[in-house]
Amino acid sequence: MENKIFYQDPYIKSFTAQILTKGKDESGNNYIVLDQTAFYPTGGGQPHDVGTIENMKVINVEEVEGKIRHYLESEFDHMSVSVNGVIDWDRRFDHMQQHAGQHILSAAFENLFEYKTVGFHLGNEILTIDLETEHLSEIEVEKAEQLANEIILENRIIDAKWVTEEELSRYPLRKATKVKDNIRLVIIPDFDYNGCGGTHPKATGEVQAIKILEWEKQKKKTRVQFVCGNRVIKQLNQKNKVLIELTKLLNSPEKDMPKSVIRLLENGKNIEKELEQTLEKVLYFEARSLLEHSQEKSIVGEVFQNRTIQELQKLARIILTEDENAIVLFVSQNENMLQLVCARDSAEAISMKKVIGNALLMIKGKGGGSDSFAQGGGEALISADEMLQHLLDSI
CATH class of the missing domain: 3.10.310.40 (Diaminopimelate Epimerase; Chain A, domain 1)
Structure with a gap:
């Protein structure tokens, strides 16, 4: 793991490395392999980093047979063996906020209601977790969200450590680890202990906030949509713009908007019925x-x-x-x-x-x-x- 700088310090934004190999994959995409990297490859539900290597865009990062491939927008023809890499920090920190937020929210649902998380997806706009329950009430959602935000406000340390398989028995894991070697635990003391290979901030306070948007039944599970950190502000801005526009269109204050929409729909149905009768x-x-x-x-x-x-x-x-x-x-x-x-x-x-x-x-x-x-x-x-x-x- 020595060559994975993102594990040594997830806050490193730039680094210098030596080129080990250059190549093309089966689809003809150009990549290079470095002796060390701060670019996180896709894995564990977390998307890859992007950025630049010698001002050339890194568009994808994957780990293939133990080697991290940095896929570039075009063939790399730099003559020097030593190169400089720069991480897109906004994207990286967003992923750190979202991934840590997922740990916190999943632990909240499990600690309160014993609902295990059996699926996780980190998208460009929202995150989802799949809970092992067919029914999820509004009260349960509110309680889990409240506990998650309390953990954030307490600014608890988020500790990442490498352990052996024998050492796992010392920790109350939320779920069993799949790997047997190079086991990495992400720990929020007295709250969550989970095997994870993703990048996380050093404390829960950096997650800022968690907001659950909606939830729905998916077969025998429940899918919960939520956002963390700066995405909460983004969602608030988007929804506020929509509300402001609707208040103008409906000529109604925000608190009376549901009544105005219901009245508008009823009028539309009456007009449609009258048109059918006229036709x-x-x-x-x-x-x-x-x-x-x-x-x-x-x-x-x-x-x-x-x-x-x-x-x-x-x-x-x-x-x-x-x-x-x-x-x-x-x-x-x-x-x-x-x-x-x-x-x-x-x-x-x-x-x-x-x-x-x-x-x-x-x-x-x-x-x-x-x-x-x-x-x-x-x-x-x-x-x-x-x-x-x-x-x-x-x-």
Whole structure:
């Protein structure tokens, strides 16, 4: 572990090292291996560091077969054997805050309710832990969050130490370690003892704060979303901007906003219902007009532009209600598509399913239905008027 400077001191922002090897991986990505590094490689739920080596961007860091590869944006052609590396400190410290915060929150849930953490993800915006419980109440969430923030305010030491497998029995581990050699424990005295290979601050106070955002059931577990440290401020800023904008749009103070939104949704539902009723009346008038102006008795054929197939179906049913002897043949051209509806009263013998099936073959279409009512659509390989004439000829 001597070459992993991030374990010796996670606060080191720059370092000097010797190049051991250069190479390309199977995908052709360029990397170099150094004799020592402060760049943390992806592992243990924590993302890798980024930064620069001799002003060339480090875009990924991975440990492969015991060697830490620093993936660069382009091939490294620096002539000197000795190089200078600089860590993106904002990203590193953010990861330190989030990872330590996860330890604290997971320990809080386990200490209070014996809910074990069985999954962890550190994302760019939020963190998640999966708790081994199907049910999580709001009261439990509040208590765990309160305890976690109390531990932060106490500014307890966060100690990292290397132990042997035999020495593990001395510590009340939150979960068993997977590794047998080079075992690293991260310890918050009298609160949390956990095997971990990530980077952490020297005291809980540097985590600043923990805020749980939401939680939901995931199969037989519960996934908790939260943020720590500077991300809490970022979340507060984002949500505050949204609230300010909503107060302007709703013309309502923040405390009355839920009532205003409920009222707005109810008004929207009422308007939607009124529009549906109005459309229904319009369709009835349209149906009667089509019946009155049909050129052949009881055969209503019409071409439309940009009508949905749902509207055509509803209009056809209204016509059949108004005239039980009617035969309805509708074609609507919607850009480069044709929509067809063919319907008749049940007393007629002609099969609408067969009529529309033959028509759909002409436009590479698909559809279906019954002998009395069928619909479908396809490419506008012929004009809507030509399609209507074909349907008329078919009956």
